Amino acid sequence: MKLNDLMPNIGAKHVSKRKGHGISAGQGKTAGRGTKGEGARAGSGGALYRQGGNLPFFRRLPFMRGEGFTPPNQVAYNELNLSQLARFQAGSVVSPATLSEANMLHKPGNPVVILGEGEISVALTVQVHRVSKSARAKIEAAGGKIELIA
Numbered sequence: 380m381k382l383n384d385l386m387p388n389i390g391a392k393h394v395s396k397r398k399g400h401g402i403s404a405g406q407g408k409t410a411g412r413g414t415k416g417e418g419a420r421a422g423s424g425g426a427l428y429r430q431g432g433n434l435p436f437f438r439r440l441p442f443m444r445g446e447g448f449t450p451p452n453q454v455a456y457n458e459l460n461l462s463q464l465a466r467f468q469a470g471s472v473v474s475p476a477t478l479s480e481a482n483m484l485h486k487p488g489n490p491v492v493i494l495g496e497g498e499i500s501v502a503l504t505v506q507v508h509r510v511s512k513s514a515r516a517k518i519e520a521a522g523g524k525i526e527l528i529a
Contacts, residue, residue, distance in 0.1 A: 472503075
């Protein structure tokens with residue numbers, strides 16, 4: 380076998396139609412665009428905004444549009460996994476204040492939620508705003524207790 384013997388698989392390539400190359404080519408004259416109208420013109424199709432005189436769809440919607448819009452009542456939590464609580468001594472109280480002192484909170488002003496990723500083997504008293512079901516089960520199984528902050 381030589382380099383000049385190499386061929387692509389049958390059906391892997393096809394020759395594209397050369398439109399507008401005369402009547403005998405089968406795609407001459409109007410080149411498959413029909414006659415007259417917007418679709419026959421160069422650069423046709425228009426913007427998504429244009430809807431033939433109708434009010435564009437996104438202008439029919441209420442305000443506060445766009446990708447950057449965030450719901451005004453959304454609560455942003457400081458998320459911590461159980462594996463991050465392993466550094467605390469047995470019997471200690473884990474609260475937003477102690478977590479902030481240990482530089483474990485992204486934004487100390489936001490409420491704290493404990494998630495269940497990882498394992499915990501020491502008994503801790505956890506005082507946070509929210510706890511996932513799996514984290515609650517693991518903390519209580521290790522002999523700790525949870526106090527939710529309102």
